[in-house]
Amino acid sequence: MSRNSLGNVCGAVVVSVAVITTSPAAAQAPPPAAPTSQTQIVLLGTGNPVPDPDRSGPATAVVVNGTPYLVDFGAGVVRRAKAAVVDKGIIALEPPNFRVVFVTHLHSDHTIGYADLILTPWTYGRRVPLEVYGPPGIKAMTEHLLEAYRADFEARSSEHAQGLYTVGSFAEGHGVNAHEIGAGVIYKDANVTVTAFPTKHALESYGYRFDTPDRSIVISGDTNPTQATIDACHGCDVLIHEVHTLGWLAKRPDFQAYAARYHTTTAQLAELASQAKPRLLILYHASIALRPAVNPRASSPGELLSEMATRYSGHVVVGRDLDVY
Ligand SMILES: [Zn+2]
Ligand SMILES: [Zn+2]
DSSP states (O other), X not given: OOOOOOOOOOSOOOOOOOOOOOOOOTTOOOOOOOOSSSEEEEEEEOOOSSOOTTSOSSEEEEEETTEEEEEOOOTTHHHHHHHHHHHXXXXXXXXXXXXXXXXXXXXXHHHTTHHHHHHHHHHTTOOSOEEEEESXXXXXXXXXXXXXTHHXXXXXXXXXXXXXXXXXXXXXXXXXXXXXXXXXEEEEOSSOEEEEEXXXXXXXXXXXEEEOSSOEEEEOOSOBOOHHHHHHHSSOSEEEEEEBOHHHHHTOHHHHHHHHHHOOBHHHHHHHHHHHOOSEEEEEEESBOSSGGGOTTSBOHHHHHHHHHTTOOSOEEEOOTTOBO
């Protein structure tokens, strides 16, 4: 669907640069420097529903030949993107550059940045509608969000009509075309072919495989281990997969039945990755905290890596916000 109207920027836009904790995980090598390849993966959010100031909500950018694509838009996504510009020099992630985005499922931790993604880039320059691909329900979510912000669109239009502002006024810039997808190839352009595969979660959900000129990347979203994930990777360059530790789960008996159906333990992921054989496995959406004060029951990155390393011999890293691979 598309929804357009004139609008305008409301005064100066102040963009915060997120503060990132850099305490290293035990036994984890520092992330490699930004590759010189055509394709870069930028982890914009590696957290989960926990309001963790060190880990934004799930959001992964794939940048190909200077064009950004995004999978999921958790809390903090736009500010993390700007942090990637300022702190990592990845200018492709200037927020108005986001045009094509994907969502794995409609849980709030993966979508709570949606309004931010629609409105903030528009207020400082996006001139074309956002193209959003996701499970059934994404159209309704989009329509409701646009309706929720109708007063903003109308106010900025009015301000523009009064000649108060001259930027951010492009009619199409806060429009959204929402595409409801199923399994298979769902998007293709000169940079990428994106294939959706079904995952197993508490509501309809998909993982995505990106094939670019130089890399193959699979992003799991939230899921129980599935054969479809193994098949989507089958020797891919990078598999980005959710995980929680056995240590954390032991402290959360209230969550065990749910986790057994809809999430993935380190032991399960080790088995999955042994079959999928990615060249690099990146852990995200993990039951960890970088600082114990954030969540005392969470595992440390070192504990997570240790649980994996004793079960899996491949190359594995704990993803952190603003890591570039
Ligand atoms: Zn989630
Ligand atoms: Zn979920």
